[in-house]
Amino acid sequence: MSDRIDRPVTINAAFLQELKEVNQELWQTLDNVRALCGQPLSMRLHSRSLVDLLARLRDLLAMHFALEEAFGYFHHAKEVEPEMDRSAKQLRAQHSPLYLRASELADRAENFWRERDDAMLTAVLPVGVDQFVRDLLQHEAGENELIYRTLYESIGVAD
Numbered sequence: 001m002s003d004r005i006d007r008p009v010t011i012n013a014a015f016l017q018e019l020k021e022v023n024q025e026l027w028q029t030l031d032n033v034r035a036l037c038g039q040p041l042s043m044r045l046h047s048r049s050l051v052d053l054l055a056r057l058r059d060l061l062a063m064h065f066a067l068e069e070a071f072g073y074f075h076h077a078k079e080v081e082p083e084m085d086r087s088a089k090q091l092r093a094q095h096s097p098l099y100l101r102a103s104e105l106a107d108r109a110e111n112f113w114r115e116r117d118d119a120m121l122t123a124v125l126p127v128g129v130d131q132f133v134r135d136l137l138q139h140e141a142g143e144n145e146l147i148y149r150t151l152y153e154s155i156g157v158a159d
């Protein structure tokens with residue numbers, strides 16, 4: 001994920017949009033995590049499900065971010081609108097820390113489950129999950145806005 005310094009970054013809007021549309025398993029897993037975290041009783045009864053869902057979310061995010069970075073973002077040989085360059089670099093740079101947080105949440109869930117620490121698993125962990133989901137959705141909203149503006153407001157490659 002190293003940046004070739006000074007090369008402007010832009011997005012392949014059509015690819016990014018399609019990737020987000022076809023990745024239904026990721027959004028479904030995210031919905032399931034959110035639903036479970038909103039139901040303390042279910043979480044106690046199905047604590048292993050939460051552990052498995054968080055591990056699945058981590059793996060799906062790794063694939064999603066890798067695909068986005070491989071085909072959705074690219075260094076442009078020519079000029080790019082400075083606003084596009086700035087936003088694209090900022091959003092792309094969020095992938096690594098988001099993945100690390102997903103990974104950490106999955107590891108913590110697994111450890112709490114192994115230690116049979118129900119209080120941590122069902123009361124403390126969901127707070128971190130909630131914050132993570134909010135930040136992930138904010139990242140997605142940022143990319144969706146960039147896609148929309150690239151497709152419909154013709155920001156992107158400068159003349």
Ligand SMILES: [Fe+2]
Binds near residue numbers: 065091139
């Ligand atoms: Fe992304």
